[in-house]
Each structure stands twice: as structure tokens, then as C-alpha cells.
Amino acid sequence: xxxxxxxxxxxxxxxxxxxxxxxxxxxxxxxxxxxxxxxxxxxxxxxxxxxxxxxxxxxxxxxxxxxxxxxxxxxxxxxxxxxxxxxxxxxxxxxxxxxxxxxxxxxxxxxxxxxxxxxxxxxxxxxxxxxxxxxxxxxxxxxxxxxxxxxxxxxxxxxxxxxxxxxxxxxxxxxxxxxxxxxxxxxxxxxxxxxxxxxxxxxxxxxxxxxxxxxxxxxxxxxxxxxxxxxxxxxxxxxxxxxxxxxxxxxxxxxxxxxxxxxxxxxxxxxxxxxxxxxxxxxxxxxxxxxxxxxxxxxxxxxxxxxxxxxxxxxxx
Amino acid sequence: xxxxxxxxxxxxxxxxxxxxxxxxxxxxxxxxxxxxxxxxxxxxxxxxxxxxxxxxxxxxxxxxxxxxxxxxxxxxxxxxxxxxxxxxxxxxxxxxxxxxxxxxxxxxxxxxxxxxxxxxxxxxxxxxxxxxxxxxxxxxxxxxxxxxxxxxxxxxxxxxxxxxxxxxxxxxxxxxxxxxxxxxxxxxxxxxxxxxxxxxxxxxxxxxxxxxxxxxxxxxxxxxxxxxxxxxxxxxxxxxxxxxxxxxxxxxxxxxxxxxxxxxxxxxxxxxxxxxxxxxxxxxxxxxxxxxxxxxxxxxxxxxxxxxxxxxxxxxxxxxxxxxxxxxxxxxxxxxxxxxxxxxxxx
Numbered sequence: 001x002x003x004x005x006x007x008x009x010x011x012x013x014x015x016x017x018x019x020x021x022x023x024x025x026x027x028x029x030x031x032x033x034x035x036x037x038x039x040x041x042x043x044x045x046x047x048x049x050x051x052x053x054x055x056x057x058x059x060x061x062x063x064x065x066x067x068x069x070x071x072x073x074x075x076x077x078x079x080x081x082x083x084x085x086x087x088x089x090x091x092x093x094x095x096x097x098x099x100x101x102x103x104x105x106x107x108x109x110x111x112x113x114x115x116x117x118x119x120x121x122x123x124x125x126x127x128x129x130x131x132x133x134x135x136x137x138x139x140x141x142x143x144x145x146x147x148x149x150x151x152x153x154x155x156x157x158x159x160x161x162x163x164x165x166x167x168x169x170x171x172x173x174x175x176x177x178x179x180x181x182x183x184x185x186x187x188x189x190x191x192x193x194x195x196x197x198x199x200x201x202x203x204x205x206x207x208x209x210x211x212x213x214x215x216x217x218x219x220x221x222x223x224x225x226x227x228x229x230x231x232x233x234x235x236x237x238x239x240x241x242x243x244x245x246x247x248x249x250x251x252x253x254x255x256x257x258x259x260x261x262x263x264x265x266x267x268x269x270x271x272x273x274x275x276x277x278x279x280x281x282x283x284x285x286x287x288x289x290x291x292x293x294x295x296x297x298x299x300x301x302x303x304x305x306x307x308x309x310x311x312x313x314x315x316x317x
Numbered sequence: 318x319x320x321x322x323x324x325x326x327x328x329x330x331x332x333x334x335x336x337x338x339x340x341x342x343x344x345x346x347x348x349x350x351x352x353x354x355x356x357x358x359x360x361x362x363x364x365x366x367x368x369x370x371x372x373x374x375x376x377x378x379x380x381x382x383x384x385x386x387x388x389x390x391x392x393x394x395x396x397x398x399x400x401x402x403x404x405x406x407x408x409x410x411x412x413x414x415x416x417x418x419x420x421x422x423x424x425x426x427x428x429x430x431x432x433x434x435x436x437x438x439x440x441x442x443x444x445x446x447x448x449x450x451x452x453x454x455x456x457x458x459x460x461x462x463x464x465x466x467x468x469x470x471x472x473x474x475x476x477x478x479x480x481x482x483x484x485x486x487x488x489x490x491x492x493x494x495x496x497x498x499x500x501x502x503x504x505x506x507x508x509x510x511x512x513x514x515x516x517x518x519x520x521x522x523x524x525x526x527x528x529x530x531x532x533x534x535x536x537x538x539x540x541x542x543x544x545x546x547x548x549x550x551x552x553x554x555x556x557x558x559x560x561x562x563x564x565x566x567x568x569x570x571x572x573x574x575x576x577x578x579x580x581x582x583x584x585x586x587x588x589x590x591x592x593x594x595x596x597x598x599x600x601x602x603x604x605x606x607x608x609x610x611x612x613x614x615x616x617x618x619x620x621x622x623x624x625x626x627x628x629x630x631x632x633x634x635x636x637x638x639x640x641x642x643x644x645x646x647x648x649x650x651x652x653x654x655x656x657x658x659x660x661x662x663x664x
Contacts, residue, residue: 083643093646096395097598101642104595108635115630116347232585236397236459243456281471288460292442295452304453 002143007268008261009147010132013156016260018043018218020159022238023245023252024166025210030247031170032203033183033307037099038084039211040235041106042077046215048110049076051226052117054126065128066220070155070213077212078205080106085204089197092311103235111228122227130155130220155217163253170249179203183305186312196312214238244291247305262287325601327655328648332599333613336641340633353627358634361623362616368623370498370506374576376615378403380513381568382593383600383607384520385436385561390602391524392557393537398443398458399565400590401465402436404583406569408469409435411580412477414487414573424490429512429570436566437559439465444558448551454558462586470582483581493575507575516564520604523560533557565590595642614638 022039029036036042050069058065084102087093115121135149170176181189182199190196215231223230237259244258245251265275266283275283341351362372382399389396396402410432417424443457477484486492493507524530535543536553544550568589573580596614600606621634644651 087643087647091647091650093643093649094598097642097646100591100594100598101639101646103591103639104635104642105639108632108639112630112632112636115632229585233459233463240456240459243453279471281467284467285464288463292446292452292457292460295456296446296450 002146004268004272006146006150008264010151011264011268012257012261013160014153014221014260015263016256017153017156017159018214018222018234019238019241019256019259020163020214020253021217022211022214022235023241023256024163024249025207025214026238026242027166027245027247027249027252028170028179028203028210029207030242030308031183031305032179032200033186033305033310033312034084034088034200034204034207035095035099035304035309036081036084036204036207036211037096037239038081038102038106038235039099039207039238040231040233041099041103042080042208042211043215043218043235043238044103044106044110044231045080046073046077046212047219047223047230048106048113048215048226049073049212050216051123051126051219052114054128054220055118055123058126058128061128063128066126066130069220070216073212073216073219074209075212077208077210077215079208080212081204081208084208085201088311089200089204092313095309095311107228110226114226123225125225126220129224130217153221155221159217160253163249166249180305182312183307186307186310190312190314196314200312211235211238240291243304244295258291259287262290324648324652328651329599329601329606329610329645331651332641332644332648335644336637339640340637343636344629344633349629350627354624354629354633357624357627357629358617358620361620364623366502367504368619370502370504372615372619373506373510374504374571375619376611377507377509377513377575378568378571378589379592379596379611379614380510380608381516381564381571382589383596383611384516384604385564385568385590385597386593387597387600387602387604387607388520388524388564389557389561390597391537392533392553393540394444394447394554394557394561395455396440396443396458396558396561396565397455397594398440398461398590399561399568399593400586400588401458401462402439402562402565403569403572403587403589404465404469405439406432406436406566407573408472408477408569408580409566410491410570410573411484411487412472414491415477415485417491418488419490421490424488425493425574428487428491428574429567432566432570432573433563434566436562436564436569438562440558440562440565441555444555444562447558448554462590466583466586469580473580473582477580484579486578487574491574492578493571494578505576505578507571509571509575512567513571514608516567517604517608520560520564524604529553529556565593568593595638598642599645 022043026036026039050073053072054065054069061068084098087098088095111121114123130153132151132153138149139145178194178199181194182196186196219226241252241255244255344351344354362368385399386396410428413428413431439461442461443454446452446457447454473484474480493509494505495508498506532548532553536550540550596607596610599610617634617638621631624631
């Protein structure tokens with residue numbers, strides 16, 4: 001039994017990390033009043049930019065390459081999310097429509113650029129991925145050390161730590177209050193001297209940075225290359241995690257961990273005695289069916305931030 | 318001054334032009350000749366009857382997924398699950414098309430009906446959960462997409478075939494293909510476009526000529542007011558999703574009974590459903606607008622495959638399509654710019 005946990009817990013965190021980052025970004029964007037269906041596209045940009053940077057600079061930068069690649073992806077995500085921000089906040093474009101366009105644009109742009117740079121539609125595998133590590137000292141703790149500190153990705157720890165930071169900022173700081181205020185009732189916020197447009201821009205930019213990071217973490221740890229099908233639905237799963245987690249950073253983290261757990265179950269499931277005779281299709285659909293049941297059963301009505309999806313026009317009632 | 322209905326036509330047209338111009342600029346930046354590029358795009362569709370028919374075959378499912386999403390949008394619902402509804406419709410149609418023996422006038426309608434029913438069933442689940450429990454339809458639809466992907470793969474491997482990745486072709490009695498059209502064009506041009514155009518009329522009639530359509534639109538505008546006026550909001554949400562799923566399921570039938578004539582396992586989505594979102598939006602969620610935007614999409618997608626003859630990666634068209642949608646969405650700024658131009662002329 002312990003053996004199963006030893007393999008499932010690191011796997012769960014491994015699959016969940018990109019989703020956690022991206023979902024946190026989604027929470028900030030939606031809390032500020034901007035729906036971001038474009039998370040998928042922002043992840044694509046993150047994966048594309050980090051893989052490209054990694055391949056081009058691996059020789060020069062050595063083992064620091066993947067970490068600098070993550071920073072590059074954050075910047076790329078921010079730049080790309082500005083398109084969403086300008087269109088939805090300044091030009092009052094329909095947020096869902098723009099998000100869909102961002103997804104198409106990112107994929108088209110990414111593959112187009114790959115063909116320009118490498119002359120083919122799929123990159124080689126990166127030579128400097130992020131490797132697993134054992135946390136010194138902690139790994140020697142019996143049982144717990146094996147579960148949580150052996151063969152782990154540093155990015156998984158960062159993801160979980162960041163969730164708590166994101167929760168603290170959103171609910172315990174004036175900045176977080178401003179984000180929530182412009183997402184719930186922008187006019188009231190405006191009357192109180194909060195700059196609605198600026199705050200919403202910041203919300204979208206944070207989502208761009210974190211979704212870019214999420215895509216890059218996926219590329220640096222899981223896929224290790226970039227092609228048209230590298231990011232295939234992870235962004236939508238992140239959106240699901242945002243809603244599942246009721247627009248709360250810790251809730252979103254929990255939902256992302258659950259998705260990661262379900263995914264790891266379908267990978268290692270065949271080695272678990274209890275599950276080995278279950279047809280694979282049941283394991284494959286289990287995470288999605290369980291999510292629906294959870295939503296229908298005990299999570300219930302999920303209500304988005306009130307002004308989410310509505311462009312703010314100064315002076316209108 | 319422009320009237321508001323004029324804007325509904327002008328903004329998409331300006332957006333298409335701006336998108337193509339932006340695509341040309343990108344081609345120039347990367348050292349391609351945009352004229353040769355767009356010429357190849359045009360020739361990729363209009364050079365031969367074969368590719369023109371391929372384009373029609375591509376437009377047909379776009380119309381149906383576009384209708385599916387537009388219909389749900391009109392009731393205030395976002396059916397992001399068309400992708401999964403297409404898949405189940407596809408497999409249901411092929412299942413009936415391969416497993417049953419019947420004369421064509423029964424077999425074909427039965428296969429179409431099975432596809433529509435499967436799509437509707439797949440949309441019913443998010444619909445009923447939204448109506449009864451208030452669960453967000455977007456998240457349930459996304460989950461239903463993945464469930465559809467895995468279940469259809471399982472059905473193809475374990476039920477429809479014996480561990481094969483591709484099913485048998487559907488029987489001729491259930492096929493949408495037609496010997497006359499095949500002989501004429503040498504392609505798999507099929508009669509699905511008639512089904513698609515029929516559905517365009519169905520959507521228009523439901524929305525504009527029935528009490529049901531009036532109620533559906535009212536719920537889309539304002540749920541609380543509709544409820545107060547005595548409309549059954551919950552029931553209308555479910556009906557809207559059912560009709561939306563029916564359209565998407567039929568899009569799957571177009572592929573299964575027409576363009577491909579079989580079903581096969583997939584590792585990723587076909588993107589017909591996701592592209593349908595863009596088709597619906599560009600078409601202003603209007604059934605006739607959907608026909609126009611689906612035609613543009615089909616033209617660009619099929620034509621782009623020929624752009625490699627001019628050395629241009631066909632992803633450029635993905636970028637152009639995305640920019641067009643971005644411009645349509647930002648219609649406010651185009652409208653503002655047009656009004657500024659008008660003012661400038663008067664001075």
C-alpha cells in the first residue's frame with residue numbers, strides 16, 4: 001500500500017504543477033472581472049517560448065537553462081496577455097470571443113515560428129529539462145520523506161507555495177481587495193478611487209505570467225518538446241479548476257491536485273492490485289466523471305465574480 | 318451616420334480585410350511574397366472541382382457546429398462541449414450505418430437521427446445540471462468532451478471492431494455520398510450540405526417564428542425577468558442545450574456518413590467544435606451569418622493547405638483567422654474609428 005503512495009503522490013504533484021500555476025492565473029483574471037478562456041493559448045505561448053529558448057541557449061547557459069526558460073515564458077505570457085487586456089478592457093471586446101481568438105492565435109503563431117526557426121513543425125527534445133531532486137535531510141524522514149521529498153520536481157513545491165501566497169495576496173492585502181472589488185462591483189470601486197482599468201490590466205497580466213509559467217513547466221518537465229499538440233486541453237482543465245475551486249486560489253490548487261491525482265491514477269493504475277482488472281476506459285474517464293459528480297453533489301452552485309465578463313464603461317450605470 | 322444594422326455587416330467585412338492585410342504584413346516580415354501566398358490560397362480552392370468539393374465538405378460541419386454554438390449563445394449558454402457532441406454523433410451515425418441493414422430511405426434518416434440523438438444526449442447532461450443545480454455549463458461541457466473522446470475510442474476498439482483503430486465503411490444505404498456527385502468531381506462531395514442548410518432554416522424558424530424561440534431568447538436576455546413573466550427558465554435551458562447538441566451531433570454525422578464514411582480512434586479533438594465557436598461569433602450568432610462565416614472558414618482552411626506551394630507555412634491562416642475574430646470582437650473600436658472618419662469628412 002505504501003509503495004502505491006510512494007509512486008502516486010509524486011506523480012500527482014508532477015501532473016498538477018502546470019495546472020496549479022495556470023489556474024492561479026485564471027483566478028486573478030476572473031476575480032478582476034475578465035474571463036480568460038485564453039489560458040490554453042497563454043500556456044501554448046509559455047511552452048513554445050521556453051522550449052525555443054532552451055534549445056537555442058542550452059549550450060551557453062548549461063544547467064541554469066530551464067530556469068531562465070521559465071522566466072522567458074513568464075515574459076512571453078505577459079506580452080501575449082496584453083492583447084487580451086487591450087481588446088477586452090480598453091476596446092470592450094467580448095471576453096469569451098477574445099479568449100477563443102487568443103487560443104487560435106497562440107497556436108498558429110507558435111507553430112509558424114517553430115517552422116521559421118527550426119524548419120519543421122515539431123522541435124527536438126530539449127537537452128536541459130528540469131530534473132527531479134531529493135530534498136536533502138527531509139528525504140531521510142521515514143515514510144513521509146519517501147512520499148513527499150523523493151524524486152520530486154522543485155516546480156511542484158513552488159506551485160503549492162505560490163498558491164498560499166496568491167491566497168494571502170487576494171484576501172489579506174489592500175491590493176487583493178482592489179482586485180476583488182473591481183470584479184464584483186467596478187462602479188462602486190471606481191467611486192472609491194480605485195483605478196478599474198489599471199487593476200483589471202494587472203489581473204490579466206498576472207494571468208498571462210502564471211499561464212505562461214504553467215505552459216513552460218509543462219514543457220520543461222512533462223512534454224520536453226513543442227509541437228501543435230503539446231498543450232492539448234490543459235488550459236481548459238485549468239479553467240475547470242478555477243470554477244471547481246470557486247475562484248479561490250487554494251480551491252483552485254485543490255482542484256488541480258485532484259486532476260493531477262486522477263491523471264496519475266490512469267498512469268499507475270494498472271500496477272495497483274485493486275484496479276488492475278478494471279478496463280482502462282473507466283480509469284481514463286474517471287477524473288472527468290468524478291469532477292461532474294463532485295460539482296453536482298457537494299460543490300453545487302458556483303457563482304462567478306459578479307462583474308466577470310462585463311466590460312466596464314466609465315460613467316455608465 | 319451608420320445605422321446599427323449596417324454596422325453588423327460592415328464590422329465583419331472590415332475585420333476580414335484587416336485580418337488578411339495583417340497576414341500579408343506578417344508574410345512580408347518573414348520574407349514571403351504575400352501575393353503569391355494568397356494566390357496559392359485562392360488556387361487551393363478554385364483550381365479544381367476536387368478542391369472546391371473538398372471545401373464544401375469542410376464547410377458543411379462548420380455550419381452545423383456554428384449553429385450549435387450560436388443557438389446556445391442566443392439562450393445565454395456557452396456550449397463549449399460541441400467538440401464532444403460531434404464525436405458521439407460521429408460514432409453513433411457510423412454505428413447505425415454499419416450495424417443495420419435497411420433500405421436507404423430508412424437507413425440514412427435513422428443514422429442521422431442516431432447522431433442527432435447522441436449529440437443531444439451529450440448536451441443534455443450539462444443542460445440539466447445547469448438548470449437544476451446551477452452547475453456551470455462550461456466546466457461540465459469540458460469534462461463531457463474528454464469523456465466523449467475516451468468512450469468513443471473505447472467503442473471503436475471494443476464494440477464496433479475487434480481491436481482495430483478504424484471501423485468498416487458505412488453501408489451504401491446509410492451513406493451521404495452520391496455516385497453522380499463523385500463522378501462529377503472525383504471527390505467525396507456528399508449531400509450533407511443539404512442537411513446543414515435545412516438546419517439553418519430550422520434554427521431560424523425556431524428562433525424567429527415560434528413561441529419556444531421567443532422564450533429561449535428571452536431567457537438569454539434576462540433569466541430573472543423571464544422567470545417573473547412566467548416562463549419556465551429551467552426547462553428552456555435544457556431544451557436549448559438539447560437543440561444545440563442535436564446540431565453538433567449532426568456535424569459528426571456529416572463526417573461519419575459523408576466526408577470519411579467511417580469512424581476512427583482519436584488521440585486529440587477534431588477542433589470542429591472549437592472552430593464552431595469562432596464560426597458562430599463571426600456569424601453574429603445568426604443562422605444565415607453562420608453560413609457565411611462557415612464558408613469563409615472552410616475556404617481559408619482548405620486553401621491554406623496549398624500555400625506550402627508558395628513556401629508559406631499554412632499556420633499563417635490560423636493567425637489570420639484569429640486576428641479576424643479579434644477584430645470582430647473589438648468592433649467597438651472599429652465603429653469608433655468609422656464615426657471619427659465620418660466626422661472628419663463633414664468638417
